Amino acid sequence: MLEVKPDIDFKRELSRMSGSQLNQCMQCGNCSAVCSLAPAERPFPRKEMVWAGWGLKEKLIGNVDVWLCHQCGDCSSYCPRDVKPADVIAAVRQQSYMHYARPRFLGKLVNKPAWLPVAILIPVLVIISILSVAGTFKIPEGPVDYSAFFPHAWLNSTFSAITLIFYLLASWGIGSFWNDMKRQTPPSGDKKGSRRPAFQVLGEILSHSNFSGCGSQRPRQVAHMLVFFGFGLLILVTIYAIWATITHNYPLKFSNPFKIAGNVASLMIFTGLGIMIFQRLFNRSIFGKSGYSDWLLLTSIALLTLSGTLVELARFGNWSSAYHLYFFHLVAVWFVIMYLPFTKLGHVLYRTTALVYARSIGRK
Numbered sequence: 001m002l003e004v005k006p007d008i009d010f011k012r013e014l015s016r017m018s019g020s021q022l023n024q025c026m027q028c029g030n031c032s033a034v035c036s037l038a039p040a041e042r043p044f045p046r047k048e049m050v051w052a053g054w055g056l057k058e059k060l061i062g063n064v065d066v067w068l069c070h071q072c073g074d075c076s077s078y079c080p081r082d083v084k085p086a087d088v089i090a091a092v093r094q095q096s097y098m099h100y101a102r103p104r105f106l107g108k109l110v111n112k113p114a115w116l117p118v119a120i121l122i123p124v125l126v127i128i129s130i131l132s133v134a135g136t137f138k139i140p141e142g143p144v145d146y147s148a149f150f151p152h153a154w155l156n157s158t159f160s161a162i163t164l165i166f167y168l169l170a171s172w173g174i175g176s177f178w179n180d181m182k183r184q185t186p187p188s189g190d191k192k193g194s195r196r197p198a199f200q201v202l203g204e205i206l207s208h209s210n211f212s213g214c215g216s217q218r219p220r221q222v223a224h225m226l227v228f229f230g231f232g233l234l235i236l237v238t239i240y241a242i243w244a245t246i247t248h249n250y251p252l253k254f255s256n257p258f259k260i261a262g263n264v265a266s267l268m269i270f271t272g273l274g275i276m277i278f279q280r281l282f283n284r285s286i287f288g289k290s291g292y293s294d295w296l297l298l299t300s301i302a303l304l305t306l307s308g309t310l311v312e313l314a315r316f317g318n319w320s321s322a323y324h325l326y327f328f329h330l331v332a333v334w335f336v337i338m339y340l341p342f343t344k345l346g347h348v349l350y351r352t353t354a355l356v357y358a359r360s361i362g363r364k
């Protein structure tokens with residue numbers, strides 16, 4: 001006998017986050033029919049909408065199909081009852097970050113607006129502690145020299161250690177996610193999966209091929225690619241900058257190729273973010289409701305990139321606010337990189353894991 005375990009609080013939360021009247025869904029299946037990413041066998045998102053209407057949290061969290069959706073909004077455009085299936089699926093993903101966060105409080109910390117001050121205060125206190133212990137907590141006189149105020153060796157090692165701890169904790173949650181996907185969508189004997197699912201997924205991510213499958217949101221593909229590759233380039237530049245501080249070749253000259261690459265990366269991110277923000281503000285009929293986590297992600301990446309650019313200009317221009325800007329930039333780095341597994345940016349980890357699982361069981 002099938003046992004149904006509705007979770008009414010979960011249903012309410014999905015409804016609140018997505019702005020959807022879940023009970024209005026008449027299960028017509030239009031959404032599944034128009035979705036270009038849904039597999040022919042057991043397509044989405046109609047079945048997910050039925051589960052959401054019943055509050056079946058156990059079926060939705062850990063459901064691989066929720067992560068195959070790339071939130072193009074096609075299904076919402078064609079829904080005759082305006083139930084916004086794209087936003088409901090996005091809300092399930094948002095719930096997943098909190099559900100799999102280890103420890104749980106880190107998920108709440110970065111996903112609940114009430115906890116934002118605490119989420120900011122933590123990196124502020126850690127940076128102040130490092131400066132105090134290193135004995136550099138006094139703004140130096142003369143031309144701007146960041147290393148005289150910010151002990152790079154201490155900061156690099158502390159930030160790296162905390163990042164490692166957070167990501168190890170996240171891998172524990174991702175292990176649970178993998179087990180849930182296996183339980184809910186077990187491999188079927190008659191289907192052949194990819195022999196190298198990780199390579200296949202890497203190709204899909206680099207080409208953003210899943211985005212091009214969605215009809216009404218082509219600009220999203222361009223925007224996502226700009227931010228994705230800009231971010232990747234910025235990480236490479238940051239790794240080189242850390243190496244330069246260790247080998248005493250820091251600060252980098254303006255003509256240094258890595259410095260130029262960093263500026264190109266910032267430009268790519270700004271352009272991509274600009275398209276994303278414009279679409280969220282002026283293309284709501286397709287894009288749907290943007291919640292706290294969407295804006296937190298866009299804002300934190302924008303502030304990280306902007307503060308990084310200003311830090312550079314402040315050094316060349318010897319601005320009096322240079323050290324304050326650098327402090328702000330470090331807090332932004334913490335917010336984007338260290339909190340990554342627990343924010344919406346965690347989709348980098350969760351979606352990749354889900355795609356690898358889907359390809360390994362032959363779900364296309």
Ligand code: SF4
Nearest residue numbers: 025026028029031079
């Ligand atoms: S969400 Fe809309 S399109 Fe999908 S089954 Fe329900 S009513 Fe139909």
Ligand code: SF4
Nearest residue numbers: 035069072073075086
């Ligand atoms: S948002 Fe796009 S990819 Fe996601 S379920 Fe709807 S149509 Fe499919």
